[in-house]
Amino acid sequence: MLAPLSVTHWPQFFVFVMSLLLRRSAAGFTGTFRRRRWSRTTLTSDSASRLSSLPPLSAEPLHWNRETSERRSYATNTPIVKQANVISLTDIEDPANNPFNRAAPLPEGVKILAIGATMDDFDVASLEREGANAIFVSHPQAREPLAQLLTQLPEIEWVHTRSAGIDFVTSPTLESWKGKLTNAKGQFSSTLAEYTLMACSF
Numbered sequence: 001m002l003a004p005l006s007v008t009h010w011p012q013f014f015v016f017v018m019s020l021l022l023r024r025s026a027a028g029f030t031g032t033f034r035r036r037r038w039s040r041t042t043l044t045s046d047s048a049s050r051l052s053s054l055p056p057l058s059a060e061p062l063h064w065n066r067e068t069s070e071r072r073s074y075a076t077n078t079p080i081v082k083q084a085n086v087i088s089l090t091d092i093e094d095p096a097n098n099p100f101n102r103a104a105p106l107p108e109g110v111k112i113l114a115i116g117a118t119m120d121d122f123d124v125a126s127l128e129r130e131g132a133n134a135i136f137v138s139h140p141q142a143r144e145p146l147a148q149l150l151t152q153l154p155e156i157e158w159v160h161t162r163s164a165g166i167d168f169v170t171s172p173t174l175e176s177w178k179g180k181l182t183n184a185k186g187q188f189s190s191t192l193a194e195y196t197l198m199a200c201s202f
Contacts, residue, residue: 080109084158085131087122088115089146090138097138097162119145124152131155137169138162147173158182 090097092115101115113130116122117139133155137146146169150156161169161183174181 082109082133083131084110084134086110086112086134086136087127087132087149087153087156088112088136089117089142089149090115090136090162091117094138100136117141117145119148122149124149128153128155134158134160136160136162140168143169143171147171150174150177150179160184 088097088101090101092101101112106112113127113132114122118141122145132153135146135149135156135158137159138161139145146159150159150173157179159169159174159177159179159181161181164183164185166181166183
């Protein structure tokens with residue numbers, strides 16, 4: 001049975017263990033480096049051609065950034081196949097809706113038929129005659145008027161919410177509706193990020 005190490009032996013023992021660990025780490029690093037270098041020199045011609053055909057890595061972010069984006073800088077090669085006749089179910093006093101409600105001019109293929117927050121603000125018969133087929137939603141009390149518009153205007157094909165969350169518009173009518181529901185993202189991402197960072201540092 002080995003005798004226990006005395007206090008005077010601990011420094012030598014520690015140095016011995018560290019030397020073994022460092023030697024093992026160095027060997028592992030060297031082996032990894034050799035394996036990587038070997039794998040690079042044994043690429044087949046087919047693999048090399050596939051690698052050379054890959055597009056170069058871009059330093060630019062691949063996501064949309066609202067702080068750096070330029071107004072109307074988008075482009076498309078796809079022709080517009082149908083006019084979007086939009087009902088804006090929004091608060092006219094909310095400045096966050098101005099980029100759409102007061103845009104001049106609107107993007108090609110888009111026409112706002114009416115702006116309002118309640119059913120009293122809309123002439124349903126007129127909207128039906130003008131071919132309303134889309135609804136832009138941002139009003140926090142939009143659940144009931146949206147359900148009524150979907151019921152009274154069966155030609156509506158598309159509902160788009162300004163916010164990422166759609167819980168404020170969900171209803172049995174919306175759930176049974178057969179059209180397309182889309183939502184925006186990132187409108188308040190910077191504000192939320194700043195709030196989160198400040199909360200973390202509080």
